[in-house]
Amino acid sequence: MIDARDRKRIGLTGLRRRLGKVQLPMALGMTLVWMLLFDGFQLRRESLGLLVLGFLVSVVIMVLFPLPPITPGPRFHPVHLVRLIVHVLTEMAVASFQVTVLTFRPGRVRSSVVAVRMRTDSDLTMVATAIAASIIPGTLIAEINRPERILYVHMLGADSDRTIEKGRRDVWTLEERFVMALGTHEDIAALRAGGPEELERKGGA
Amino acid sequence: MSEQLIAVLDWAALLCILAGAMLSLVAGVGLIRFPDLLSRMHTAAKPQILGLLLVLVGIGLRLVPVETNVFSVGTLVLVGLFQMVTIPVAGHITARVGYRTGRIDEESLARDELAERLEARPADEER
Numbered sequence: 001m002i003d004a005r006d007r008k009r010i011g012l013t014g015l016r017r018r019l020g021k022v023q024l025p026m027a028l029g030m031t032l033v034w035m036l037l038f039d040g041f042q043l044r045r046e047s048l049g050l051l052v053l054g055f056l057v058s059v060v061i062m063v064l065f066p067l068p069p070i071t072p073g074p075r076f077h078p079v080h081l082v083r084l085i086v087h088v089l090t091e092m093a094v095a096s097f098q099v100t101v102l103t104f105r106p107g108r109v110r111s112s113v114v115a116v117r118m119r120t121d122s123d124l125t126m127v128a129t130a131i132a133a134s135i136i137p138g139t140l141i142a143e144i145n146r147p148e149r150i151l152y153v154h155m156l157g158a159d160s161d162r163t164i165e166k167g168r169r170d171v172w173t174l175e176e177r178f179v180m181a182l183g184t185h186e187d188i189a190a191l192r193a194g195g196p197e198e199l200e201r202k203g204g205a
Numbered sequence: 206m207s208e209q210l211i212a213v214l215d216w217a218a219l220l221c222i223l224a225g226a227m228l229s230l231v232a233g234v235g236l237i238r239f240p241d242l243l244s245r246m247h248t249a250a251k252p253q254i255l256g257l258l259l260v261l262v263g264i265g266l267r268l269v270p271v272e273t274n275v276f277s278v279g280t281l282v283l284v285g286l287f288q289m290v291t292i293p294v295a296g297h298i299t300a301r302v303g304y305r306t307g308r309i310d311e312e313s314l315a316r317d318e319l320a321e322r323l324e325a326r327p328a329d330e331e332r
Contacts, residue, residue, distance in 0.1 A: 099248070100228075137247065
């Protein structure tokens, strides 16, 4: 039997362990979102209170719903980050145009589901690549195989070997941009080691 | 701000909103024209996201000269951000359910490496 005092102590250590899971950068990000939601940057009398309240709310959320930390955390390379954003935006514009053309072309559109093997083993770059590929028109993530780091990408209008290869290369380019912008040194080394050509020779992808 | 600059911003905002609306129209047409689930997911998610971003940029351009405080654009940024983060999840889940329940139209797929993979491990799929 555990008496009341013991139970209280166990509860306290549990709380302390959970407080340890609060990640400061994440809490700051959530506070930022909170401030944007409530127009907190429009300086008035309540602004400071809003800031404090937002921070408290984000800490409470992280205590109630703890998540594993993102390891290793992202490293920011400013120049590559800008290149990444420009790349994604231009791809979006170009691909939107292509999808528009496909939409109005007569006849049936045929597509493919293509397996693309990632060259780096990192949760962060994999998720980022998947989201970016989904946002860019013409590609959609159908399935993810995390242990073997394969993205299954649905490519609109890819009906020949040539277009399929082109789509696969596009996803690889996207991954490369993300690794250069956010990845660690190990990620970048892994990227250099296993280029697309080598993987194809091995029968990967 | 000078009158001229405001006029230029107005026109830029106009073009952005118009282009965004056109892209959303294309998305609607694609939804009707494409043959199967997966291609339809494309149009539901894609031209729409660029369309939405363009509309948001347009509204932002219109807002900045009127309101002196630039941070009022914050809400627009949030709308765009949450759309970009949530749309891929919806697409992924739809595709996943389509595969697991066998609703994928094989006629319209030129190559399907995921189906090959799933067939190779039927025992795994039973679970």
